[in-house]
Amino acid sequence: MPGEDDTSSLSRRRVLQAAGTTITISAVATGSAAAQPDDLERASFLDGRCPEATIEPSMGPCEGASMGACADDHPATVELRAAVEETLEERYPDAGALADAGFKPYFDTLDHDDDGWSHWLSPEYIGDDVMLDPERPESVLVDNESWRSIGVMFIATLEGEAVEAPTVFEAGDDGFPGPVYEAEPLDLEAGGEHHAPHDDHRHEEADDHHDDHDHHEADDHGSDHDDHAHHPDGDPDHCAPWHAHTGLPGRFSWWFYRQAYEQDFADGDLRLPCRTPCMMHVWTVDHPEGVYAHDGPPAEYRDVAPADDPDLETDAEPGEDDLGWDVLPDDLVPDQRPDDFSPFDW
Template sequence: MPDRHLSRRSVLRTTSGAFGVAPVGVRHASGEAIGTAGRCPEATIRPGMEHCTDAHGDGCSDDHPETEAIQDAVSRTLEDRYPNVGTLIDEGFIPYFDLASSGEEGGYSHWINPGYLGDETVLDPERPESVLVDNKWWRPIGVMFIATEDGEAVDDPPAVYGEGDEACAPWHYHTGVPGRFAWWYYQKVYGSDGKTSLKLPCRTPCMLHVWTYPNPNGVYAHGPPPRGNRGGPPAEDPGFDTWATPGDDELEWNTLPDGFVSQFKPDTSLRDLLFG
């Protein structure tokens, strides 16, 4: 379990409620108006995203050999190394602060690995920066690659395959306050040795999903497969002791081990941070 940044948890904390919509004109502690464009012309109050490359997903095909290869490689990694939430916890993954707020429509959570963010690999199926977990069946259903090297964002992430206008490079970044704040908070508490700017970043690093269950919008879709396409029962063994029953109880903070929650669950809302 990573613990070298835990002493800074008192610097800033937030709950999954931080992903609610902030009112227009709200100011960050630095004085930046996070709900307006200001220095960030792409910024939006509600969740928003943009493509990282001109090619983005236009050159992608689900039946292309390279798509099949990366999907198969991700599937093997999840099956062999991260088959359940317990293995994610054991290997240093922590929730990307949305565990209890993904809602019925999405019903999944992001788990992020600080070590993989800080290494030199990009688009490595064996070292996914984030694993995506279905909250009903407690089952990993894909990964989210985050384009960073040594913890710094990569401006021109590699294509999955192809070149130029024909490339398959479905990378996107988030411009909305929820995504920007989540990334800033993650860096502040866990990822940057206390050197994070007081101002919210204008955008997140580039990200790319690979889903291992059938998705009508494609292997690289931004949104998850519908719940009916996530394998169904039986639910996965949680991999740790819990009062909850996967398949009957949603994966939430209060279903996780007490020691893990006490270390990693934030306990102050974005509103409290801004006005408290």
Template sequence: MDDDTSDRPIARRDVLRASGGALGFMGMGGGGSERCPDATSRPAMRDCDGSTRKGCRDDHPRTEELLGAATESLDSDFGTVGALLEDGFVPYFDVLTGDSSGGWSHWLNPRYIGDDSIFDASRPAAIMVDNKWWRPLGLMFVATREGDRVSAPSVYGEDDEQRCSPWHQHVGLPGRYAWWKYRQLWGDGGDGFRLPCDTPCMMHVWTYPHPDGVYAHGAPPRENRGGPPAEPAGFETSATPGEDVLGIDVLAEELLNSSVARS
């Protein structure tokens, strides 16, 4: 069914307890080919309208400025998972569903997604974390203002040959489902029972060396993520960074407590 069937607020506890499998969600207004012609059942992404990487260079002054700000933000304020939890970051369900994206996960901050900033590295919409070392790997900016989607701005440049605007959005079912679950748990509730056709536009800035550049979509190779682990974890846990994978078994109690407190 594509139409919403209830205005009842969805309790965060209910969503946390729901199955992490996206297939079980298909009957809840998942959206078929008519409503979402670009959507796929498998993980998929596409460039946002107007996006281009032609002018993107790691040695461009604006890239160096953005990378420097991202590195400083992670080093000074967001060095551990505990620091992320304390500041209000929550995992984007690639942790909760067991899809660890090749050993890394996204952590989103509802306050920063809901404010008026986009490129503010001190208030990043999201942070990518290595699930083995529990170490932040970079920032992700989301094209929203006050929680509403906006057209993705260029990082720099005006004409197509010199412009850098490396924004992407997820159109695959796992990504759309994850965004829906995030909004139900910690966002504004969004589309109710209706699964969105895509996510807002997103852009990565990796602070670890990446063969495809600072703005690459995927994470840096494992050998470039380095050690040692980000110890201490920054929150009470019997798990050990570098030995235990950062996943639902480590975070369940912490996340359930925070979701109940905010319900």
């Protein structure tokens, strides 16, 4: 109603402000004859502010990323994947358990090749002071047919802010070194190939946080990472399978999450970022491209039994109805869905 505080909901006007001018976005989306080169250059996903940005889905390695040592049979990979699998089986086996734990669903709107799986994001874990913690994954990946969890997506954030992606393990490690508690900030607006400006600010040591979670204490976990320096891109002796999205679908998904679930509009943050934070997958189902594959596993690799009676207030059934906004209970659906803001509909 007029005059009510609507900072918790998204409006089409605000999305247009985030992505560029109304005329520009409409022209790009509809292919109208009114679309001129100057209009395209003004769009925030094509202008000089974000030189790497594309309209189509695109991603690339983060600074220092390497798949060189990321073999599926490396002891660190085996240990990390087993820890992730244990977390999913015991705590987050399906969409119902994720909803109960406060995870927020996101179904890709602009990427029409998402191939039947969705991201469920945890504001709590994105906003905490640890990353690469198998017990606290920032996002869980869910098969939309069975409603079962099939992997996780770690996001390089500390206290809700993007940071440089760390090395996961070295080739000579005999196991997974553990979670990470500090890293340099990463500017998602900076130009260049996912590079972060270096400054002297660092997050405080984990033992200064007085966290009441035992597994957060640096004395018990993650100290092995202190000896893992930031390596050159593609270093064959370390594993850092991090990627960032520069295409419009990925940038929009991170922007939408921040607006819908962290209410960045209240702080005046309206623009799409130039890229997402760094992300990495750990798949617990077989994947032809490996445990850390950037893309989702083909459907035949996600042939898992439907979830057993997930605790969701819906008439839909796993295995019969695909998971999506239309089958979720109202309390899991944001006031405005991503579909409401698709530039292909403007």
